[in-house]
Every structure is written in structure tokens, then in C-alpha cells.
Amino acid sequence: MSAPHATTAPDAPGPADAQRGQGGVELTAVTKRFGETTAVDSLTLSVESGEFFSMLGPSGSGKTTVLRLIAGFEEVTSGSIAIAGTDVTSAAPFDRTVNTVFQDYALFPHMTIAENVAYGLRVRKVAKAEQRERVATALEQVRLTHVADRLPHQLSGGQRQRIALARALILQPRVLLLDEPLGALDKQLREQMQIELKQIQREVGITFIFVTHDQEEALTLSDRIAVFNNGRVEQVGTPREVYEYPQTAFVAGFLGISNLIDAEHAKRLTGVATPISVRPERVRLVDARTKPAANETSVDGTIVETVYTGPTTRYIVDTADGLRVVAERHNDHAPSDTAPYHRGDAVRAVWVTEHAAIVP
Amino acid sequence: MTITTTPARTSKPLSTLLYRHRWMRLVGLLSLPLTWLIGLYIVSLALLLVTAFWYIDSFTSKVIPGFTLENFVLIFSEPAYIATSLRTLGIALAVTVLSAIFAVPLGIFMAKLASPWMRAVLAVAITLPLWAGYLVKILAMRITFTEEGFFNSVMAPFGITGPGFSVLTVVLTLTYLWFPYMALPVYTAIRQIPVNLFDASSDLGAHGFTTIRTVVLPLLWPALIAGSVFTFSLSLGDYIVARFVGGANAQMIGSIIASNINLNPPVAAAFSVIPIAFVVFYLLATRRTGALERM
Known part of the structure; x- marks a missing residue:
């Protein structure tokens, strides 16, 4: 056999x-x-x-x-x-x-x-x-x-x-x-x-x-x-x-959702012309007037869509120069409250600069 | 925005009536085929069976209605008749086994290995003989196997002589005639076996022949039995093949029925019970194997 x-x-x-x-x-x-x-x-x-x-x-x-x-x-x-x-x-x-x-x-x-x-x-x-x-x-x-x-x-x-x-x-x-x-x-x-x-x-x-x-x-x-x-x-x-x-x-x-930022936009944001990737859960939304810390990168834009997924809410933010950034936020507010941001709000998306991965 | 709805269609009284009454629909569906089946098929068969118990007036040679078992006694006491019955059974079984032996590897090749083009060619090759007339095919075999025929003249240089007109030629010719009825269901059944069962079998350690024996054949049982019902019963009932390619010693049940049909109809009728009994036994035997119950 x-x-x-x-x-x-x-x-x-x-x-x-x-x-x-x-x-x-x-x-x-x-x-x-x-x-x-x-x-x-x-x-x-x-x-x-x-x-x-x-x-x-x-x-x-x-x-x-x-x-x-x-x-x-x-x-x-x-x-x-x-x-x-x-x-x-x-x-x-x-x-x-x-x-x-x-x-x-x-x-x-x-x-x-x-x-x-x-x-x-x-x-x-x-x-x-x-x-x-x-x-x-x-x-x-x-x-x-x-x-x-x-x-x-x-x-x-x-x-x-x-x-x-x-x-x-x-x-x-x-x-x-x-x-x-x-x-x-x-x-x-x-x-x-x-x-x-x-x-x-x-x-x-x-x-x-x-x-x-x-x-x-x-x-x-x-x-x-x-x-x-x-x-x-x-x-x-x-x-x-x-x-x-x-x-x-x-x-x-x-793997998951990613904010892929091309070389051109990356250069404007960080000064280095290499594409970077940053995960939505590492992107924070703040009021448009809040000043980011020295180790942070930020972009300004308008929320064009919000997606409620249960544990989190995703905010899709478009900037004036054609960049789209997704931010994910844990729904850690009281269940009866609505999310703190809404469609049409002007916001600033912020992340710690070194949390973004360089994608060669 | 306006919403348009599809207007209701005009009502059809007959359709409504049929829709309401289930029995009317059944009558509509079944009256024609049942008339055919019972009126012509069953009744004529029953009449035939009844005739088997009648007898012939020895002076006038007229068929007299009555009740006698003599016709059956004759069949079971005359050695030539018994031999013919057994020969017919053997021929039918041989044709069935031969068809199955050809059909399984061919089906595996067609369904799992052949290119679509090759598959189409083979499918045509199998079914094409069905388009040719029954007698044409028998005569083709007769020409092939006759004394100075094709087979002998081609094989003569090798010192091989063909079977001539014999039981073997009858088996070959019947296989040639009925092979498509076995090949098509077997091929269809093999096509339906998922490819990954072959993969799984070899993955678990089975070689090709083991896979055929343990996976393919059991899954083919219903198709093989369906095919064999055709090859077996069609072979049992045939007598023209025996007459044209069988020579002197290849008489079949059909030959005897045919020669008695005018001389002694009750004996012919009694003899026609034999193949019916064979088929019934065959079906009971396949049922006994239990192969059909797991499907």
C-alpha cells in the first residue's frame, strides 16, 4: 500500500x-x-x-x-x-x-x-x-x-x-x-x-x-x-x-483600514517625501482651533460621513487639498449621548507623527 | 413622483377553477399518460400472461382458452429450453459486466481528465451509434466477424482467427448496441463527484485504484444499476442479434418465442415470463445489496 x-x-x-x-x-x-x-x-x-x-x-x-x-x-x-x-x-x-x-x-x-x-x-x-x-x-x-x-x-x-x-x-x-x-x-x-x-x-x-x-x-x-x-x-x-x-x-x-498618504501629501505634512500609513484608531479628532503638540501631525478638513459600527464610530474627513483621512473613535461616551462630531463639522485630525508607518 | 402599478390581468375562469381544485389539476396531468399506460401497456401484458395458461388444440392448431400449466412444464422439462434460458441469462450478464468495465474508466477519463474538446468528441462518439439503425449495426458486426470478414483478414497475419458467429460475437454485438445506455449514466454520475473527493482520498493515503474502489465505485452504484437495467433487460429480450451473428448454437429466449409465436402462442407467452422473472430477480438482488439506500 x-x-x-x-x-x-x-x-x-x-x-x-x-x-x-x-x-x-x-x-x-x-x-x-x-x-x-x-x-x-x-x-x-x-x-x-x-x-x-x-x-x-x-x-x-x-x-x-x-x-x-x-x-x-x-x-x-x-x-x-x-x-x-x-x-x-x-x-x-x-x-x-x-x-x-x-x-x-x-x-x-x-x-x-x-x-x-x-x-x-x-x-x-x-x-x-x-x-x-x-x-x-x-x-x-x-x-x-x-x-x-x-x-x-x-x-x-x-x-x-x-x-x-x-x-x-x-x-x-x-x-x-x-x-x-x-x-x-x-x-x-x-x-x-x-x-x-x-x-x-x-x-x-x-x-x-x-x-x-x-x-x-x-x-x-x-x-x-x-x-x-x-x-x-x-x-x-x-x-x-x-x-x-x-x-x-x-x-x-x-489588513484593516489604513490612511495611506502619498509622497506628495506626506512631504507637505512631514517634510519627507515617502508615503506613510496611519491607522484610523491612531487618528484623533479635535476642534479646528486646537493646536497640535510638537510630536504630532495634523490636517484640517470637513467630516463628509460618519459610520456607526457599534463599539466605534468612524469619521471620514476630507481636506481642502484632496486628502481623505479616516478617524476611528471608541464610543466611550454615555450610551444615550450622540457622537461628539457630526457630518459637516470642520475638524482637525491629529496623530503622533511616529505612529505613522513608512510604506516604502 | 408618480407610482404606477401593473394593472391586474383579466381573469381566466378555467385557470381559476384549476387553481381551486387540486384533483382537477391531477386529472388534467395524468389522464393521457395513464390511459396509455394502463390501456395499452399493462392490459396487453396481462393478456399475454393469461395466454400462457391456454392451450392448442392438437387437431385444428387453434388456441383454446382455458387453464393448463403444461406450457410451463414444457419449458422447465425440455433440456434445450433450460439451456437456452441459462445461455440468455449468461449473455445478458456478460453484456452488462462488459459495458460497465468499459464505461467506468472511460467515464473517469471524460469527466475528470479530458479537455473540453476531447470530452465533446467522446460524447459524440458514444452517442453517435444511437443514431444508426439497429439492423445496420448488427449487419456491420456481421460483416466484421463473418468467415472472410474484416476481423479475420486483418488478424490473419498474426495467426489469430476471430470468434466467427458464436455466443461471444452475440455478446460483443449486444455490448456494442447497448453500451451508450451504460456509458451515459455512468459518465454523468462521475461528473457529479466533486473533484476534491479525489484529492481528499489521495491526501489520506489512497492510491488511484484504491480511490476508484472505495470512493468512485460506491458513488457510481446507482448509475451502474440504472445502466445495467437497460443493458440487462434489452439483452434478455433480443433475438435478432442471435439470429444474424450467433450461428447455430447461440439461440436465445427471444429466438424461441419468435419461432413459437405463430405455431404455438401459449408456449411463446409462457416463455416470455422467463425474462420478466429474470428482471424481477435482478432488481430484487440489487435492492438487497443496500447500495441504493445510502443515496
């Missing part, structure tokens, strides 16, 4: 200890072309063992293709891929020590939940008794023991998602690949599953490579994030690094 190295010995020490430090993924100059289009363009990326690594980007940015290249569903056009130190560039999916949780779960519709979870063990010809035992443990891990005999279509989206996770984890892979696994769930369930995913990852201690287009999800879950755009990685870093210090205009714009 499968090569011996693909099977984890059942009596091996717990995955958390045994596999820590051997689940790194290295992509070197990986390029993938589909006909004329280049989906992934000379990508070099290093995922460390045991980390929760997110690949974030808009649809068509190449992040899912990279995941499929790591899983082995697609072949690279050029470049090489190594998993846990072993080159797998031309290995078949069934010879790679990775498993995948698919976007729409890809559960086998004709098999019961228990049969689905056992599938990987079954094709490896693991003894029936051991299969039963490990399936029971896996179902317990995702707290779904009671659905073992049902068929996939009888489960809710969240349950199916957890079964897909159990089916992949039962094989104790070194790397788990997750292709937008929470995309089909509603917001509340998604947030609950995010916490669960994080907990499971900490428990099993293996590398998670997580594809998402949801920047909030990436920020919440990840140890590190790679931001994809047009088949290239724009920036790799911790959530804090990519949010606070975006290195490109794309990253600044894709």
Missing part, C-alpha cells in the same frame, strides 16, 4: 513531543503556471515547525495554489518543496506527511462519519480494532462521538468541519493544511471554531498552514502571516508586524 515512512507507528510517543521540531516546510523559488497565467511567481517561503502559519490574500492571489502545491495536488512548474527536511517536489499526495482540511470539507458522502474518519487508517491497512480505538479518540477530541453512525449530509456545517479536522488529524501528520476551513460558517460559529482550532493546534503541536482571505481571522489565529498578492508574498511577519508596520501599500490596505 503506502510507503512505510508515511505511516506513523501507532506506539510512537505522543505527537506533541515526537513531531515538534520536524514539521517545517520550505518552499524555494516555487513557480506555478496554468497555461498563460502565473499563479505563483518564484516564491520562497519558510514555515517553521509547530507554528500556526497563515497565508492571507484576496482570491486569485495564489495562496490556495501554494497550499495545493504543498499537499501535492498540483505539480510545481519550477522550484522545490521540502517537508520536514525531505524533498517532496515530485512526491504524490499519498507519499507526503501532510493532511488537508478542505474548504467544503470533502467528506465522502457514502460513508458514515466513523468510516470517514477511519478512511486514512483503512487504506493503510491498520488493524480493525486499532482503527475503532483511534476513531473513538479522534471523535472525542472534536466532541462528536454521538454522530459516529450518521452520514455527512445529516450533520451541520460546523460538525462537518470538525469531522474533516478529525479525519486529517487521525493520521498524525507533521503538517496540517487548512484551506479556508471556516469560510462556509456563519460569524458566531466561525469565532467559536477559531478558538477551537487554536486549542487543537496547541494540543497536537504540529504545524498548521492556514489559508484565508479574512484578515481578522489571520490576525486572531496566526503566529505568523504571509500576505499574498498576485502570486507573490508581499510581507511575512507576526500579526503585529504586518498590521503595525506594513511594508507595502497593498499590505497596509488589505
Whole structure:
């Protein structure tokens, strides 16, 4: 059946200890072309063992293709891929020590939940008794023991998602690949599953490579994030690094809201002709006559729109010289009060100069 | 600002009546097809079955209405008849299995691997024979497999002699005739299997053949059974193929029915019960596998 190295010995020490430090993924100059289009363009990326690594980007940015290249569903056009130190560039999916949780779960519709979870063990010809035992443990891990005999279509989206996770984890892979696994769930369930995913990852201690287009999800879950755009990685870093210090205009714009100030306006404001980015929550609105402090930058303008989001209110301010600045303010006033500023008010937007990130 | 509304349309009394009374709509929908089904189809079949219990006056050769089981006794006691029934069953099963063996890999290729252009070409190639006449196709096979025919003349340099007119040629010809009825449902079913089930299977460690055995085939059961109902029952009822490419030893149930239809209608009628029984057993057997219940 499968090569011996693909099977984890059942009596091996717990995955958390045994596999820590051997689940790194290295992509070197990986390029993938589909006909004329280049989906992934000379990508070099290093995922460390045991980390929760997110690949974030808009649809068509190449992040899912990279995941499929790591899983082995697609072949690279050029470049090489190594998993846990072993080159797998031309290995078949069934010879790679990775498993995948698919976007729409890809559960086998004709098999019961228990049969689905056992599938990987079954094709490896693991003894029936051991299969039963490990399936029971896996179902317990995702707290779904009671659905073992049902068929996939009888489960809710969240349950199916957890079964897909159990089916992949039962094989104790070194790397788990997750292709937008929470995309089909509603917001509340998604947030609950995010916490669960994080907990499971900490428990099993293996590398998670997580594809998402949801920047909030990436920020919440990840140890590190790679931001994809047009088949290239724009920036790799911790959530804090990519949010606070975006290195490109794309990253600044894709993660949260950003006030991108072009070189020309920046020169007028700060004297230096480099584009800068400042987050709305770092912009303060004050009365037009208030003098800014020495370490602050300010622009004058008129509020053209206010957006109430619940915890915050966003003010969109246009200046006379064509700059638009968004300021976000916590609604920390008494609930019965209306916001202190209104559409049409002349205001001054102020931020601490060094809070703005330079976007080269 | 003025608001214009769409004027109500003039009322149609018949539509209103039908809308109010559900039974009237049902009558409207079903009266024509039910007349056809019951009046012509069921009644004629029932008459045929009744005839199986009648007998022939040995002097006048006239059919006498009555009740006798002799016709059935004859079928089950005459060794040649039993052999013919079993041969027919074997041929029908062989045609079904052969069609399925061809249809599954072809369907996988068409649905998952072929380019759209290639897929269209193959779809036409499969369905095109349906446009040709039934007899035309049988005669084509006859020309191919006859003594000094195409097959023998091409294969002669290799020292291979064709099957000639035999049971094997009957099986090949029937497969040729009924293959589209298996290939189309199988292809459609494979197209409906999400691609990521193939990915998931290989991701979990299954090689290609394991995936076909554990994922593709179980999902194809309904299509294979639907297709096999055609290939099986159409083969059971055929006798023209046996007559033109079967030679002397490939008589089928249909051949016997055809030769008795004027001489001894009650025996022909009794014999036509056999393929019906085979089909009923076949359907019960497929039901027993439980393959259909999980769909």
C-alpha cells in the first residue's frame, strides 16, 4: 500500500513531543503556471515547525495554489518543496506527511462519519480494532462521538468541519493544511471554531498552514502571516508586524483600514517625501482651533460621513487639498449621548507623527 | 413622483377553477399518460400472461382458452429450453459486466481528465451509434466477424482467427448496441463527484485504484444499476442479434418465442415470463445489496 515512512507507528510517543521540531516546510523559488497565467511567481517561503502559519490574500492571489502545491495536488512548474527536511517536489499526495482540511470539507458522502474518519487508517491497512480505538479518540477530541453512525449530509456545517479536522488529524501528520476551513460558517460559529482550532493546534503541536482571505481571522489565529498578492508574498511577519508596520501599500490596505498618504501629501505634512500609513484608531479628532503638540501631525478638513459600527464610530474627513483621512473613535461616551462630531463639522485630525508607518 | 402599478390581468375562469381544485389539476396531468399506460401497456401484458395458461388444440392448431400449466412444464422439462434460458441469462450478464468495465474508466477519463474538446468528441462518439439503425449495426458486426470478414483478414497475419458467429460475437454485438445506455449514466454520475473527493482520498493515503474502489465505485452504484437495467433487460429480450451473428448454437429466449409465436402462442407467452422473472430477480438482488439506500 503506502510507503512505510508515511505511516506513523501507532506506539510512537505522543505527537506533541515526537513531531515538534520536524514539521517545517520550505518552499524555494516555487513557480506555478496554468497555461498563460502565473499563479505563483518564484516564491520562497519558510514555515517553521509547530507554528500556526497563515497565508492571507484576496482570491486569485495564489495562496490556495501554494497550499495545493504543498499537499501535492498540483505539480510545481519550477522550484522545490521540502517537508520536514525531505524533498517532496515530485512526491504524490499519498507519499507526503501532510493532511488537508478542505474548504467544503470533502467528506465522502457514502460513508458514515466513523468510516470517514477511519478512511486514512483503512487504506493503510491498520488493524480493525486499532482503527475503532483511534476513531473513538479522534471523535472525542472534536466532541462528536454521538454522530459516529450518521452520514455527512445529516450533520451541520460546523460538525462537518470538525469531522474533516478529525479525519486529517487521525493520521498524525507533521503538517496540517487548512484551506479556508471556516469560510462556509456563519460569524458566531466561525469565532467559536477559531478558538477551537487554536486549542487543537496547541494540543497536537504540529504545524498548521492556514489559508484565508479574512484578515481578522489571520490576525486572531496566526503566529505568523504571509500576505499574498498576485502570486507573490508581499510581507511575512507576526500579526503585529504586518498590521503595525506594513511594508507595502497593498499590505497596509488589505489588513484593516489604513490612511495611506502619498509622497506628495506626506512631504507637505512631514517634510519627507515617502508615503506613510496611519491607522484610523491612531487618528484623533479635535476642534479646528486646537493646536497640535510638537510630536504630532495634523490636517484640517470637513467630516463628509460618519459610520456607526457599534463599539466605534468612524469619521471620514476630507481636506481642502484632496486628502481623505479616516478617524476611528471608541464610543466611550454615555450610551444615550450622540457622537461628539457630526457630518459637516470642520475638524482637525491629529496623530503622533511616529505612529505613522513608512510604506516604502 | 408618480407610482404606477401593473394593472391586474383579466381573469381566466378555467385557470381559476384549476387553481381551486387540486384533483382537477391531477386529472388534467395524468389522464393521457395513464390511459396509455394502463390501456395499452399493462392490459396487453396481462393478456399475454393469461395466454400462457391456454392451450392448442392438437387437431385444428387453434388456441383454446382455458387453464393448463403444461406450457410451463414444457419449458422447465425440455433440456434445450433450460439451456437456452441459462445461455440468455449468461449473455445478458456478460453484456452488462462488459459495458460497465468499459464505461467506468472511460467515464473517469471524460469527466475528470479530458479537455473540453476531447470530452465533446467522446460524447459524440458514444452517442453517435444511437443514431444508426439497429439492423445496420448488427449487419456491420456481421460483416466484421463473418468467415472472410474484416476481423479475420486483418488478424490473419498474426495467426489469430476471430470468434466467427458464436455466443461471444452475440455478446460483443449486444455490448456494442447497448453500451451508450451504460456509458451515459455512468459518465454523468462521475461528473457529479466533486473533484476534491479525489484529492481528499489521495491526501489520506489512497492510491488511484484504491480511490476508484472505495470512493468512485460506491458513488457510481446507482448509475451502474440504472445502466445495467437497460443493458440487462434489452439483452434478455433480443433475438435478432442471435439470429444474424450467433450461428447455430447461440439461440436465445427471444429466438424461441419468435419461432413459437405463430405455431404455438401459449408456449411463446409462457416463455416470455422467463425474462420478466429474470428482471424481477435482478432488481430484487440489487435492492438487497443496500447500495441504493445510502443515496
